Amino acid sequence: MSLPWNIQETFSPEEIQFIVENEPIKIFPRFTTRVSLRGDRAKPAHTRWKLVTADDHPLNNLVAIQTTEVALWMALLLKQQGKCSIVAPGWLRLSQLQKYIDYELKHAERFSELPWNWLVVAQLLFSKAADDLHDPVHLLRGKIQDLREIRLGKIGQGLKHLNESHLQLDNLSLLEINELRPFVLGVMNKLKQVHSSISEERGSEDYYE
Amino acid sequence: MGYYDIDDILADAAKFPCRFNYAVPGLGYLEGNVGEEIKKNAKVELPLWLARILAIVGGDEEADPDSEGALPFVELLAPEILSSRVMNAIKSSPVALDVHSINAHFYALAVKWATLFDDRELVRVLNYMLLERTREIHNHAASGTLGGAPSTFMLTLDEFEKKLYRDTHSGCKETRHWIVRK
Numbered sequence: 590m591s592l593p594w595n596i597q598e599t600f601s602p603e604e605i606q607f608i609v610e611n612e613p614i615k616i617f618p619r620f621t622t623r624v625s626l627r628g629d630r631a632k633p634a635h636t637r638w639k640l641v642t643a644d645d646h647p648l649n650n651l652v653a654i655q656t657t658e659v660a661l662w663m664a665l666l667l668k669q670q671g672k673c674s675i676v677a678p679g680w681l682r683l684s685q686l687q688k689y690i691d692y693e694l695k696h697a698e699r700f701s702e703l704p705w706n707w708l709v710v711a712q713l714l715f716s717k718a719a720d721d722l723h724d725p726v727h728l729l730r731g732k733i734q735d736l737r738e739i740r741l742g743k744i745g746q747g748l749k750h751l752n753e754s755h756l757q758l759d760n761l762s763l764l765e766i767n768e769l770r771p772f773v774l775g776v777m778n779k780l781k782q783v784h785s786s787i788s789e790e791r792g793s794e795d796y797y798e
Numbered sequence: 799m800g801y802y803d804i805d806d807i808l809a810d811a812a813k814f815p816c817r818f819n820y821a822v823p824g825l826g827y828l829e830g831n832v833g834e835e836i837k838k839n840a841k842v843e844l845p846l847w848l849a850r851i852l853a854i855v856g857g858d859e860e861a862d863p864d865s866e867g868a869l870p871f872v873e874l875l876a877p878e879i880l881s882s883r884v885m886n887a888i889k890s891s892p893v894a895l896d897v898h899s900i901n902a903h904f905y906a907l908a909v910k911w912a913t914l915f916d917d918r919e920l921v922r923v924l925n926y927m928l929l930e931r932t933r934e935i936h937n938h939a940a941s942g943t944l945g946g947a948p949s950t951f952m953l954t955l956d957e958f959e960k961k962l963y964r965d966t967h968s969g970c971k972e973t974r975h976w977i978v979r980k
Contacts, residue, residue, distance in 0.1 A: 595968055602976030712977060737977075741940065748933050753925075768973040771965035772939070776932045779905060779958060783924045786912040 599770045605763055609709040610662035615676035618651040618667070661710070665717050675721045680704065681711060682723040686732040693739045700740060700760040708737065708764045744769060753780035805957050809903035809910070812879075813843040816853070816872040841875070846910065849874055853914070879904065880911055880920065888923055892930040896954040904956045935959055939966035 600608075622640060640648045651657055656676060659667075667673040679685065680703065692701040704710070711733045719726040744765065747758045756773055800806075818840050826834030828842045836842070844852070852871040878884075879901045887895050897904045905924070912920045934951060955963060 595965060599969060602973050606976070708977075745933070745937060745940065748936055749929065751929060751932075764973060768969055771969040772932070772936050772962065775962040775965055776928065779962075780925065780928060782909050783905075783912070783921055783928065786909045787916050787918055787921050 595771060598774065600767050602764065602767070605767055606709055606713070609706040609763070610660065610665070610713070612661050612706060612710075613658045614661045614664050614678070614710075615656045615658050616664045616667065616673040617656060617676065618653055618673045620651065620672055621653050622649045622651045661713070665713065668718050668721070675714065675718045677714060677718075677722045678704070678710065680707070681714065681729065683728055683732060686729065686736065690732065690735055690739065693736065693743070697743070697746075700743065700758065702760050703736070703762060705762050706764075708733070708762055740765065748773075751776060751780075753777060753784050805903060805906060808957075809906035810847040811845045812901060812903065812907055814846050814849050814877045815841060815875040816844050816849050817841050817875060818872050819869040820871060822871070842872075844872070846907070850910075850914065874914070877907075877911075879907060885920075885923055888927045892927040893934050893951065895927075897931075897956045897959070898954050902957050905958045931959065932962065935963050936966060939963050940970050 647657055647659055648663070664673065664675050668675055680689070689701040689703060692699075711729070714722060715726055715730055715733075722729060740761075744758065744761070747756075750756060751773065754777075756777075761769075818836055818838060821835055821838045823835040824833070825836040826832060828836060828844070829840060849872060853874045854870060856870055884895075884900060901907055905928070908920060908924055911917060912924070935955070938949065938952060952963075
């Protein structure tokens with residue numbers, strides 16, 4: 590209870606990052622952990638890797654240059670050690686991002702269907718796996734920044750639909766929602782107070798017309 | 799909201815005009831006449847926490863047996879902060895209104911008043927005002943030029959709005975920092 594309000598009620602961006610890092614992503618491993626089926630015991634032990642995991646299957650069955658899905662944090666860790674390259678997600682390329690931007694500009698009232706973790710994944714890959722992306726990273730950064738700014742503007746517009754019970758903004762990502770949360774909670778709580786100050790009986794017909 | 803909410807306590811200390819329905823001996827000090835009685839129909843400014851109780855609790859019926867039902871001790875009169883002048887100013891332009899100069903706890907007081915009098919019109923106006931003003935607050939908090947000269951709008955916020963601005967601003971700031979750091 591003694592924690593500050595913003596730590597109790599919302600996530601920090603770092604916590605969002607932590608949540609997103611548990612999502613699967615495809616990698617090209619550069620080493621093999623699978624036990625050879627031919628049982629080639631003659632080879633020296635150092636050619637085989639064994640990773641300590643809770644869920645044994647994907648990580649200890651890596652085959653070099655064969656795509657595998659692992660958690661993002663593991664992918665980033667292996668990438669950092671030069672032991673894999675990450676397959677950038679399909680939406681993270683210039684042409685696709687431009688399509689999203691066009692959609693955002695065309696539909697003033699709607700958000701494009703970006704993945705729920707687009708901002709975090711994009712930022713993580715930009716900083717840790719820039720050489721694995723489909724396009725030059727500075728161009729991608731620009732597009733992501735454009736998208737973010739357009740969407741921020743729309744969020745500001747969308748807030749006029751706020752009422753005491755709900756606010757619907759589809760296709761917002763986790764980080765964007767989290768950024769908005771302190772504001773929306775504050776306003777909605779106050780609106781609730783305002784509305785609960787008058788008695789209920791006649792109120793219902795007046796306010797839901 | 800809570801028992802220890804300092805803003806709630808401060809809001810309750812705001813003075814509201816009241817009219818006494820009874821002559822009460824010994825209460826003259828409220829008017830400045832120490833030791834005298836307070837006259838019937840005397841107008842006094844009382845803090846809301848006191849006025850609210852006195853306006854609800856009925857007087858002594860035996861003292862005035864002819865009346866139908868007991869009148870409460872005082873009658874609450876419409877305060878300046880909720881006068882029609884202020885209401886019209888809100889309706890015409892909520893963002894331009896200097897809420898802080900009207901009262902630093904405007905929303906809290908307005909909600910208390912609406913509770914006492916079941917004032918639907920006031921709730922409608924408050925709802926509109928809250929939406930318009932908070933959107934402006936969000937604009938300021940999200941664009942957040944740090945260290946810049948505060949705009950005049952920022953000087954007109956009441957206590958609730960200030961807290962909202964602070965929370966919104968810190969959330970947006972953290973996110974912005976995170977993105978830059980990555």
